[in-house]
Amino acid sequence: xxxxAARIPSGVRESVSAAExxxxxxxxxxxxxxxxxxxxxxxxxxxxxxxxxEDGTFLLNPYGYLYDQMNASCFVKVDESGKALLDPTGxxxxxxxxxxxxxxxxxxxxxxxxxxxxxxxxxxxxAMECGLLPIAQxxxxxxxxxxxxxxxxxxxxxxxxxLVADLGNREVMILRNHGLLVTGTSIAEAxxxxxxxxxxxxxxxxxxxCNTPLRMPSREAVVQTNxxxxxxxxxxxxxxxxxxxxxxxxxxxxxxxx
Numbered sequence: 250x251x252x253x254a255a256r257i258p259s260g261v262r263e264s265v266s267a268a269e270x271x272x273x274x275x276x277x278x279x280x281x282x283x284x285x286x287x288x289x290x291x292x293x294x295x296x297x298x299x300x301x302x303e304d305g306t307f308l309l310n311p312y313g314y315l316y317d318q319m320n321a322s323c324f325v326k327v328d329e330s331g332k333a334l335l336d337p338t339g340x341x342x343x344x345x346x347x348x349x350x351x352x353x354x355x356x357x358x359x360x361x362x363x364x365x366x367x368x369x370x371x372x373x374x375x376a377m378e379c380g381l382l383p384i385a386q387x388x389x390x391x392x393x394x395x396x397x398x399x400x401x402x403x404x405x406x407x408x409x410x411x412l413v414a415d416l417g418n419r420e421v422m423i424l425r426n427h428g429l430l431v432t433g434t435s436i437a438e439a440x441x442x443x444x445x446x447x448x449x450x451x452x453x454x455x456x457x458x459c460n461t462p463l464r465m466p467s468r469e470a471v472v473q474t475n476x477x478x479x480x481x482x483x484x485x486x487x488x489x490x491x492x493x494x495x496x497x498x499x500x501x502x503x504x505x506x507x
Contacts, residue, residue: 295346352409441487
């Protein structure tokens with residue numbers, strides 16, 4: 250299908266629950282924010298979220314839209330088998346995106362949102378033998394980070410088992426020679442995790458480019474800092490920041506809400 254000719258039919262909001270519509274608005278905001286911060290790669294990569302109140306279904310981007318073109322009405326609703334239940338644009342979802350995201354959603358019922366990026370800093374750190382170094386507080390937040398070895402483009406459904414085994418119960422994972430993957434109990438938390446991890450990767454690339462010996466913190470300091478930054482039931486990360494981020498988007502272009 251010609252992407253330029255893809256038109257979203259009216260009435261998507263009326264055809265879904267109020268909870269799903271809010272999830273769609275938040276998801277569109279997340280795509281726009283990833284674009285705003287420069288972490289997108291044209292139509293590649295994905296952000297997915299569970300559909301509230303529906304077991305085994307989640308929302309994924311139509312394969313052909315840029316991140317700054319996403320809005321609440323455009324997302325494809327798919328089940329765990331990859332079948333499209335609602336496809337307003339007719340573009341469908343990307344198979345590799347389904348493989349990665351469905352693996353996490355099916356294995357981790359505590360995870361509502363998954364974000365995968367190919368940012369330059371993230372890909373650079375993914376290729377470093379040392380992995381993510383605890384050189385500052387931003388990095389220490391992810392002291393226990395997962396790694397998954399590169400197996401080629403994520404088209405093999407068998408890779409899902411290995412991917413979730415490597416992720417375990419962690420929040421974030423570096424996909425070796427590939428990019429970053431973060432999770433969250435909400436879209437707000439997942440974006441917050443992505444923001445912090447992307448900055449940690451950018452910081453590492455900048456620091457290593459200085460070609461000077463590094464002063465590393467003690468293991469005890471790293472563990473204690475990570476413990477302090479751990480999310481709690483009372484204070485999930487990203488919750489306070491999310492409304493402010495949406496206000497920023499509203500001032501730039503509120504069409505993500507459509």
